[in-house]
Amino acid sequence: MEYEIRIAHLYPNLMNIYGDRGNLLCLRWRCEARDIGVKVEEIGIGHYFDSESYDLILIGGGQDREQRRIAGDLAEKGERIRAAIERDTPMLAVCGGYQLMGREYRTAAGDVLPGVGVFDAVTVHPGEDARRCIGNVVAESTQVDAPLVGFENHGGRTYLGPAARPLARVTRGNGNNGEDRTEGAVHRNAYGTYLHGSLLPKNPRFADRLIALALEHRYGADAPALSPLDDALELSANVAARALSGRTWRGQAARGGRSSS
Numbered sequence: 001m002e003y004e005i006r007i008a009h010l011y012p013n014l015m016n017i018y019g020d021r022g023n024l025l026c027l028r029w030r031c032e033a034r035d036i037g038v039k040v041e042e043i044g045i046g047h048y049f050d051s052e053s054y055d056l057i058l059i060g061g062g063q064d065r066e067q068r069r070i071a072g073d074l075a076e077k078g079e080r081i082r083a084a085i086e087r088d089t090p091m092l093a094v095c096g097g098y099q100l101m102g103r104e105y106r107t108a109a110g111d112v113l114p115g116v117g118v119f120d121a122v123t124v125h126p127g128e129d130a131r132r133c134i135g136n137v138v139a140e141s142t143q144v145d146a147p148l149v150g151f152e153n154h155g156g157r158t159y160l161g162p163a164a165r166p167l168a169r170v171t172r173g174n175g176n177n178g179e180d181r182t183e184g185a186v187h188r189n190a191y192g193t194y195l196h197g198s199l200l201p202k203n204p205r206f207a208d209r210l211i212a213l214a215l216e217h218r219y220g221a222d223a224p225a226l227s228p229l230d231d232a233l234e235l236s237a238n239v240a241a242r243a244l245s246g247r248t249w250r251g252q253a254a255r256g257g258r259s260s261s
């Protein structure tokens with residue numbers, strides 16, 4: 001294989017809920033179908049993260065318990081992760097991983113976990129009795145030419161600061177907080193999102209955007225163009241997901257009340 005991308009998968013055993021590992025499988029499949037090699041390094045607690053060694057960083061979701069376990073280690077790696085992002089390394093951070101890539105996360109129990117600060121965002125969990133944000137999400141993003149679809153399940157509400165841009169605007173579901181219609185965040189080539197599902201198989205354009213950015217990171221102007229794949233099944237999954245979930249955005253999370261789901 002002439003080309004290869006190097007992926008750092010952060011805490012794959014602890015941060016992997018609702019099928020987030022599927023994002024990695026999808027990226028690998030879409031690369032190998034184009035004869036692009038994929039090298040994955042699993043980086044856990046105590047492993048060294050070298051800011052210059054990777055073309056893409058992945059971190060999935062996890063509940064407060066797992067987030068508490070990794071928070072100290074992540075803070076120790078924080079400066080090198082931020083350095084990689086400032087060198088335009090792409091990142092996909094999902095849900096619990098996204099929350100910890102913000103400035104801080106206040107858990108349901110009220111502990112404050114420091115974040116890496118890739119995104120100018122703060123997340124607050126209103127407590128175990130508050131309604132969780134659960135369900136299918138549809139969101140329009142300028143990053144891709146088809147609506148993003150996914151599944152959310154989080155208690156924490158994320159609020160973006162002035163330096164953060166949202167990844168998308170929610171048309172169905174809650175997204176960051178159920179109040180301002182924002183979903184996720186973007187900083188340089190780093191993306192944070194609440195969408196599981198897993199996200200990338202149902203959003204092949206977004207998967208290709210990450211692959212293109214990773215190739216550009218590695219090869220610069222010599223990066224190959226991505227040949228098109230037959231995405232008929234993936235796009236029909238995207239359309240079917242848009243038809244699911246009758247609820248349009250009503251800012252339910254903001255009103256509180258315990259979830260019945």
Ligand code: GLN
Pocket residue numbers: 017060061062063064067094095096097099125153154155156157
């Ligand atoms: N623990 C976080 C919350 O409930 C993240 C959950 C998740 O990653 N799905 O807000």
